[in-house]
Amino acid sequence: MTECYLDAEALQKIDACVHCGLCLTACPTYRVTGNEAESPRGRLYLMRALAEESPGVSAQAIQPHIDSCLGCLACQTACPSGVDYETLLSQTRMALLEQQPAWLRVQRRLWLEYILPRQIWLTVLATVLQQFQRIGGPRVLKRLFQNPFIQKVLGPSLQAKVGFIPHIQEIAPLAQEAVYGENIRGRVALMTGCVMNTLFARVHRATIHVLVENGYQVVIPKQTCCGALAHHAGEHDITEKLATQNITSVLQSNPDWIISNAAGCGSTLQHYASICPTNENAKRFAEKADDILAFLDRIELKPPYQSVIMKVAYHAACHLHHAQEVQQQPYSVLSQIPGLDFIPLTEADMCCGSAGVYNMAHSQMSLDILNMKMAHIHDLGPIDAILSANPGCTIQLESGLAQRNLAIPVMHPIEVLALAYTRGGIHPQGHSTHFP
Ligand code: SF4
Numbered sequence: 001m002t003e004c005y006l007d008a009e010a011l012q013k014i015d016a017c018v019h020c021g022l023c024l025t026a027c028p029t030y031r032v033t034g035n036e037a038e039s040p041r042g043r044l045y046l047m048r049a050l051a052e053e054s055p056g057v058s059a060q061a062i063q064p065h066i067d068s069c070l071g072c073l074a075c076q077t078a079c080p081s082g083v084d085y086e087t088l089l090s091q092t093r094m095a096l097l098e099q100q101p102a103w104l105r106v107q108r109r110l111w112l113e114y115i116l117p118r119q120i121w122l123t124v125l126a127t128v129l130q131q132f133q134r135i136g137g138p139r140v141l142k143r144l145f146q147n148p149f150i151q152k153v154l155g156p157s158l159q160a161k162v163g164f165i166p167h168i169q170e171i172a173p174l175a176q177e178a179v180y181g182e183n184i185r186g187r188v189a190l191m192t193g194c195v196m197n198t199l200f201a202r203v204h205r206a207t208i209h210v211l212v213e214n215g216y217q218v219v220i221p222k223q224t225c226c227g228a229l230a231h232h233a234g235e236h237d238i239t240e241k242l243a244t245q246n247i248t249s250v251l252q253s254n255p256d257w258i259i260s261n262a263a264g265c266g267s268t269l270q271h272y273a274s275i276c277p278t279n280e281n282a283k284r285f286a287e288k289a290d291d292i293l294a295f296l297d298r299i300e301l302k303p304p305y306q307s308v309i310m311k312v313a314y315h316a317a318c319h320l321h322h323a324q325e326v327q328q329q330p331y332s333v334l335s336q337i338p339g340l341d342f343i344p345l346t347e348a349d350m351c352c353g354s355a356g357v358y359n360m361a362h363s364q365m366s367l368d369i370l371n372m373k374m375a376h377i378h379d380l381g382p383i384d385a386i387l388s389a390n391p392g393c394t395i396q397l398e399s400g401l402a403q404r405n406l407a408i409p410v411m412h413p414i415e416v417l418a419l420a421y422t423r424g425g426i427h428p429q430g431h432s433t434h435f436p
């Protein structure tokens with residue numbers, strides 16, 4: 001790097017760090033390694049050293065420490081000095097892209113730009129995986145990767161990677177350009193996302209059910225991937241391209257609000273104004289964008305029809321709790337459900353290790369972080385469901401539960417609320433698969 005990759009404003013953001021270390025224990029990678037370079041303070045130090053071209057500090061040397069950051073933003077919540085870690089991480093990742101091997105970049109761009117934004121590709125891939133799982137493929141792979149010789153040749157993290165592959169249940173994505181319900185209190189555009197719509201369309205059906213029951217018309221506008229994964233990877237041009245497509249097509253559906261039920265997507269949608277600074281409609285889009293639980297907390301909810309007798313614990317997804325600062329709203333919305341028993345989860349707002357595709361790229365670290373989360377879940381005692389408002393977290397938690405042979409469903413909070421708006425009984429597993 002021949003010129004400073006951070007502008008003066010970004011350097012000032014680093015200066016806000018007073019090295020107090022209050023963020024260290026909030027940082028999952030520091031908790032696992034105890035290494036300062038794997039902490040927020042250490043990473044900020046490295047960013048500054050790179051920007052100032054300090055002797056002995058190169059892009060290659062700091063890359064592993066920036067790559068291993070989950071982007072969970074727990075440090076930002078913990079920091080009393082208000083360090084804007086999110087922006088600094090994003091700018092550093094963008095600057096380090098050129099250091100990555102060309103083959104890796106090409107492969108990643110192929111996924112981010114051509115596969116994830118196309119529902120057809122995701123449906124095909126999920127169907128192939130589902131068939132592989134039905135014939136017992138994962139069991140065979142697991143046994144194979146337990147073999148010491150195979151582990152030596154292919155590396156021990158392969159076994160962890162196989163454990164993180166989602167178990168495919170239902171593949172029934174919602175169609176675009178559909179409208180549900182009457183416009184009594186307003187019109188909501190629902191962002192269905194890519195992974196969310198492929199693997200968790202049941203959450204969209206529950207979301208539509210709750211909104212329609214509360215007098216909102218729900219439109220599923222023509223849309224593409226929100227760009228969250230590209231944004232976190234520092235691939236700005238792909239993020240901007242996807243955001244631009246969404247801004248144009250979603251605003252054409254004339255919504256009063258643009259709602260997401262996936263924490264990672266919601267956070268990115270709310271950043272569209274800074275992702276597309278020259279797009280005159282980006283600010284309007286971002287102002288309408290909101291998370292479903294934050295939205296429901298703002299409106300007056302119609303009283304639920306029935307009790308939901310369940311004991312649940314809530315895992316606070318990082319991109320809801322830290323990035324969007326939606327913290328009390330999920331509790332406040334769910335507290336309106338009669339019969340629901342909340343069991344507090346220790347360190348509910350600590351990352352589960354999923355972080356987009358982090359569990360595939362840094363499998364051992366991800367597993368170590370997941371183990372901390374699972375220890376807290378184990379301490380809960382008997383429970384009917386774990387609640388999570390992000391598809392990545394749901395897959396990660398399901399994987400941790402499966403590895404421990406725990407048959408506890410992971411549900412989105414909106415699924416529990418949808419049960420309370422259902423007349424005539426509750427699905428025994430608590431899953432709301434039959435909304436509209
Ligand atoms: S974003 Fe998360 S992993 Fe990265 S430095 Fe902050 S707390 Fe640590």
Ligand code: SF4
Pocket residue numbers: 016017018019020021022023024040041044075078079080081082083
């Ligand atoms: S809490 Fe904030 S000010 Fe303190 S070391 Fe961490 S980033 Fe720096």
